[in-house]
Amino acid sequence: MTTTQNFTYKSHQTVSTLGATIKTDVRLIVLSVLLELVIFIIDINIPLGFAGGVPYVSLVLxxxxxxxxxxxxxxxxxxxxxxxxxxxxxxxxxxxxIVLLNRGLALTMIWITAILVHRYRSAIEAAKIAEEALRKKEMKNAFSKLNAQNRQVVQIEKLSSLGLMIGEIAHQINNPLVGVVNMAQLALREKNISADTKELLEDIQNAGEDCRDFLHQMMEFTKISCFDRKLTEIQSVIEEAIDLCKHSAKMPLSIKAELPKAPVYLEVDPILIRHALFNLISNAMQADENGAITVRLRSHLREGDEKSGWALLVEDKGPGISEEHIEKIFVPFFTTRTKGTGLGLPLVQHVAILHGGEVSVKNLPEGGAQFTFWLPG
Incomplete structure (x- = not known):
């Protein structure tokens, strides 16, 4: 609905409401005048000793x-x-x-009734406003949830299509690439080769292995379209991912884990979650040369629909992420590193979406970046 159409609709709605209000007021005024006339005629035709003003309470009602x-x-x-x-x-x-007392009592009853009626009407109006506000909030949350689900569906479809394409390309490239690497390795075993030839063969082997690693990461997209969800203690998965990162690190690594003492069980695929967390920690390792990384697990309400869940927080003390790059960080193949593939973080996002969760990133005021991997539960 356009702005003009919305304005026209609201204008018609306002006019209709105003018209209904005027009709009700006119009917009420006519009925009130008739009732006042009847009560007034009765009042002036009876002696003053009677409480002739009491019937005016019906006007208030x-x-x-x-x-x-x-x-x-x-x-x-x-x-x-x-x-x-x-x-x-x-x-x-x-x-x-007695006459004055009766009239005073009549006036008192009229105004007490008026106050009670006004408070009653005010309470009803306040309840209507509160109900309308609640209804609008629920509708807003429902629309936000629907939009989020639509975005997730679109993202899953995009990544699934991308995964199929990548899988086919990787398969076509991988077989001849393996042959090239193997031939280079066999040639290096020969004893009677010159130093220049050996250096050239080593370059071929190293380049081939780098390309093979790149293809391996690309193939990961084809492996996460199906997953095995089961009740899993999430702390153990986090600890396994941390151990994997420590073993693969080429430098001393300090990872501080802040995890709840009580076991937290979630319906997830432990292999995919471990892989996603491994990518997040690896990304933090590359951002922070000192290797000071913090991993936290917190109970967390998702923004928008306030759905309960758990947030895996991965923080580093690096330089943070520029505003220019932070919007593109989950786009496949986007990377600022010379040896990066740009597939690690999109894969993390894909895993989160498959589990009904989400992943986000922000820069910390004290420096560094914080990734939030949220899962429902």
């Missing part, structure tokens, strides 16, 4: 049907005025103090 909350006080004012006029125009009768 009639305001319950008005769309205007303040109508109770208007009716009370009208009833009070007619009570006084009725006192002046009624024939004398009864003791003076």
């Amino acid at each position: 009639l305001s319950l049907f008005s769309p205007r909350i303040g109508m109770a006080y208007i009716m009370a004012a009208a009833g009070s005025f007619l009570t006084v006029v009725g006192y002046v125009l009624s024939s004398s009768g009864g003791l003076a103090y």
